[in-house]
Amino acid sequence: MNKRTLMVAAIILGACLLFFQPIFANALPEDWVAPASADSLQSPIKSNSDSWMPGEAIYKTACGVCHGVSGFGDGIAAVALNPRPADLTSKVVQDQSDGALFWKLTTGKTPMASYKDVYTDQQRWELVEYIRNLEKKD
Ligand code: HEC
Numbered sequence: 646m647n648k649r650t651l652m653v654a655a656i657i658l659g660a661c662l663l664f665f666q667p668i669f670a671n672a673l674p675e676d677w678v679a680p681a682s683a684d685s686l687q688s689p690i691k692s693n694s695d696s697w698m699p700g701e702a703i704y705k706t707a708c709g710v711c712h713g714v715s716g717f718g719d720g721i722a723a724v725a726l727n728p729r730p731a732d733l734t735s736k737v738v739q740d741q742s743d744g745a746l747f748w749k750l751t752t753g754k755t756p757m758a759s760y761k762d763v764y765t766d767q768q769r770w771e772l773v774e775y776i777r778n779l780e781k782k783d
Contacts, residue, residue: 686744700775
């Protein structure tokens with residue numbers, strides 16, 4: 646290969662990288678961050694050893710398919726999804742405020758639906774409470 650062929654090859658490679666860059670960028674997991682204002686949302690539910698119970702039925706029907714029955718992000722639909730469903734027991738999730746989790750359930754983010762019109766505020770807070778207790782419960 647002479648110098649000129651190499652240079653042409655380099656230019657073509659560079660052009661390809663530029664062209665496909667947005668695709669690569671999309672494939673990278675991006676952080677989903679709730680707005681700071683969500684942190685001030687207050688749950689009407691008082692946490693105690695039974696407060697996970699009301700959310701259980703909805704979680705099992707609506708969330709477990711993606712997030713898994715124990716919340717590890719390993720539901721039966723999980724393998725097909727990009728990004729993968731979050732591990733709800735993980736530190737990144739558990740370190741967020743109740744309000745931030747509530748905001749995420751309310752807003753949704755593809756492939757997860759917005760649950761704003763599906764469940765009442767009370768039910769979404771019950772789900773937050775359920776998420777909080779995923780680890781303790783088992
Ligand atoms: C279709 C699959 C699917 C279903 C059903 C689903 N989720 Fe998700 N969920 C996801 C995916 C995928 C993400 C990660 C989104 C991202 O990070 O871009 C996510 C993220 C979340 C997060 C934010 C985690 C974080 O990293 O901050 C919470 C909280 C959550 N889901 C709770 C729920 C609850 C509660 C339900 C049931 C009402 C539910 N999800 C139903 C797929 C799903």
